[in-house]
Amino acid sequence: MDERTRYWRPAEPKPSYDVVIVGGGGHGLSTAYYLAKNHGITDVCVVEKGWLAGGNMARNTTIIRSNYLWDESAAIYEHSLKLWEGLEDELGADLQFSQRGVMNLAHDLGDVRSSVRRVEANRLNGVDAEWLTSEDVQAFCPIVNISPDVRYPVLGATLQRRGGVARHDKVAWAYATAASNLGVDIVEHSEVTAFVRGAGGRVEGVETTQGTIRANTTALVAAGHTSVLAAMVGLRLPLQSHPLQALVSALYEPILDCVVMSNAVHVYVSQADKGELVMGAGIDAYNGYAQRGSFHVIEHQMAAALELFPVFEHASLLRTWAGIVDVCPDASPIVGPTPIDGLYLNCGWGTGGFKATPGSGWAFAELIATGASELARPYELERFTTGALIDEHGAAAVAH
Amino acid sequence: MLLIRCPWCGPRDEIEFRYGGQAGLTYPPDPEAVSDEEWADYLFMRDNPKGPFRERWFHAAGCRRWFNAVRDTATHRFISTYRLDEEPPA
Ligand SMILES: Cc1cc2nc3c(=O)[nH]c(=O)nc-3n(C[C@H](O)[C@H](O)[C@H](O)COP(=O)(O)OP(=O)(O)OC[C@H]3O[C@@H](n4cnc5c(N)ncnc54)[C@H](O)[C@@H]3O)c2cc1C
Numbered sequence: 001m002d003e004r005t006r007y008w009r010p011a012e013p014k015p016s017y018d019v020v021i022v023g024g025g026g027h028g029l030s031t032a033y034y035l036a037k038n039h040g041i042t043d044v045c046v047v048e049k050g051w052l053a054g055g056n057m058a059r060n061t062t063i064i065r066s067n068y069l070w071d072e073s074a075a076i077y078e079h080s081l082k083l084w085e086g087l088e089d090e091l092g093a094d095l096q097f098s099q100r101g102v103m104n105l106a107h108d109l110g111d112v113r114s115s116v117r118r119v120e121a122n123r124l125n126g127v128d129a130e131w132l133t134s135e136d137v138q139a140f141c142p143i144v145n146i147s148p149d150v151r152y153p154v155l156g157a158t159l160q161r162r163g164g165v166a167r168h169d170k171v172a173w174a175y176a177t178a179a180s181n182l183g184v185d186i187v188e189h190s191e192v193t194a195f196v197r198g199a200g201g202r203v204e205g206v207e208t209t210q211g212t213i214r215a216n217t218t219a220l221v222a223a224g225h226t227s228v229l230a231a232m233v234g235l236r237l238p239l240q241s242h243p244l245q246a247l248v249s250a251l252y253e254p255i256l257d258c259v260v261m262s263n264a265v266h267v268y269v270s271q272a273d274k275g276e277l278v279m280g281a282g283i284d285a286y287n288g289y290a291q292r293g294s295f296h297v298i299e300h301q302m303a304a305a306l307e308l309f310p311v312f313e314h315a316s317l318l319r320t321w322a323g324i325v326d327v328c329p330d331a332s333p334i335v336g337p338t339p340i341d342g343l344y345l346n347c348g349w350g351t352g353g354f355k356a357t358p359g360s361g362w363a364f365a366e367l368i369a370t371g372a373s374e375l376a377r378p379y380e381l382e383r384f385t386t387g388a389l390i391d392e393h394g395a396a397a398v399a400h
Numbered sequence: 401m402l403l404i405r406c407p408w409c410g411p412r413d414e415i416e417f418r419y420g421g422q423a424g425l426t427y428p429p430d431p432e433a434v435s436d437e438e439w440a441d442y443l444f445m446r447d448n449p450k451g452p453f454r455e456r457w458f459h460a461a462g463c464r465r466w467f468n469a470v471r472d473t474a475t476h477r478f479i480s481t482y483r484l485d486e487e488p489p490a
């Protein structure tokens with residue numbers, strides 16, 4: 001393969017496109033790919049202010065699952081998981097996609113009840129789900145401490161065997177390359193600073209640090225910075241941007257061959273192929289755009305992790321970092337048109353959008369290309385006015 | 401960890417505090433009179449600036465009083481903290 005097909009080609013922005021996508025993270029890139037692939041819309045430009053996929057896409061803990069409670073969530077996340085299952089073939093790239101199983105632990109009676117309910121709801125929606133007793137948990141993952149005399153005893157867990165992990169950077173690069181090969185321009189190091197407004201306030205493109213780019217449709221896919229961009233057109237959203245931290249340990253022999261998540265103690269962990277333990281925390285409570293969080297959040301998470309996995313006592317911390325996650329009040333995303341003609345929105349994936357990278361782009365592209373998407377419809381901004389929220393806060397175990 | 405100046409207790413570690421989100425949101429005086437859009441605006445829509453943000457904090461493990469802050473969300477640096485009956489310092 002020559003360089004041109006191995007990676008995306010660098011592009012200078014043209015004066016105008018059919019569709020301009022603001023944000024070159026996972027969701028912006030998958031949107032561009034599916035616009036080109038599924039709908040033949042190739043006159044597309046992705047504008048990214050930094051380097052490609054250096055935002056949350058580069059910072060997440062790569063957990064993939066579809067075992068959400070509500071029908072609307074099961075539909076879009078399961079569609080996404082099915083796309084994941086064919087993605088390496090479709091994009092012709094090794095994504096280190098590994099369906100090693102995701103366990104969500106239950107620590108008290110409330111957890112047990114909502115977990116069992118979720119297992120049943122998942123099955124009704126055709127999503128694979130199992131309930132494990134604490135003995136089953138230990139059989140599936142021997143290093144979990146199931147002793148009853150700890151602060152957060154393990155009373156059982158849900159298991160989605162089709163869940164797992166993938167290599168986030170490779171996913172972004174593969175979407176970018178495939179989109180680029182279909183004719184999409186990917187413009188890095190170009191920040192959107194304003195929107196071009198036409199008759200009646202219609203959005204007709206963007207002003208960038210590399211000049212004006214006109215477009216019939218402008219799609220905002222900027223994750224943590226969505227509110228900042230929306231404010232440029234006077235749009236106020238139900239989003240708050242928070243730091244979300246994660247960390248890796250030094251490299252160890254393989255000791256953990258599945259993904260373990262715990263809602264109550266805000267720990268989720270897997271082991272990378274290279275050997276690092278990859279762990280994520282809960283969000284920092286305050287709003288923040290600094291891509292860093294407070295250390296006590298990490299300490300809190302480590303205390304819980306050590307109790308769950310006593311063997312981690314020997315592990316040393318290598319590195320911590322943070323992303324900026326855009327959180328909605330119901331912990332579900334916003335995918336849909338806006339009150340402003342010409343402007344579409346795909347945001348609010350918060351702490352859990354990596355798994356949705358294929359499904360989000362697939363549905364958003366369908367919406368932009370055809371004007372309607374069955375999968376995206378429940379996620380319109382309108383739900384905050386009608387009250388039809390999709391409350392996945394507690395419902396879906398951890399939101400990652 | 402943030403060092404937060406409670407207007408009553410002085411500077412304390414962040415772990416003593418709870419966050420309360422955007423300050424200055426007012427409950428609609430006549431809730432039954434507002435439209436669905438206005439109600440959604442009150443309940444769910446929030447400012448989310450990258451820069452100075454007026455927000456509420458609660459000194460949970462201290463004097464247990466609420467107070468306001470202006471904090472720069474781009475750097476996380478506190479610009480000021482002040483009591484609920486005070487205006488933000490200029
Ligand atoms: C620590 C952490 C752990 C996580 N763990 C998981 C997990 O295990 N599983 C899971 O499913 N999800 C997880 N997530 C969430 C997931 O990463 C996000 O939901 C998802 O990446 C968001 O979509 P994105 O990839 O498009 O975002 P991003 O990669 O953040 O893309 C948005 C892009 O927009 C660009 N942008 C912003 N403003 C402008 C502008 N003015 N002009 C041009 N470009 C602009 C940014 O530079 C950025 O590249 C985690 C997130 C974090 C931070």
Ligand SMILES: [Zn+2]
Nearest residue numbers: 406409459463
């Ligand atoms: Zn105090």
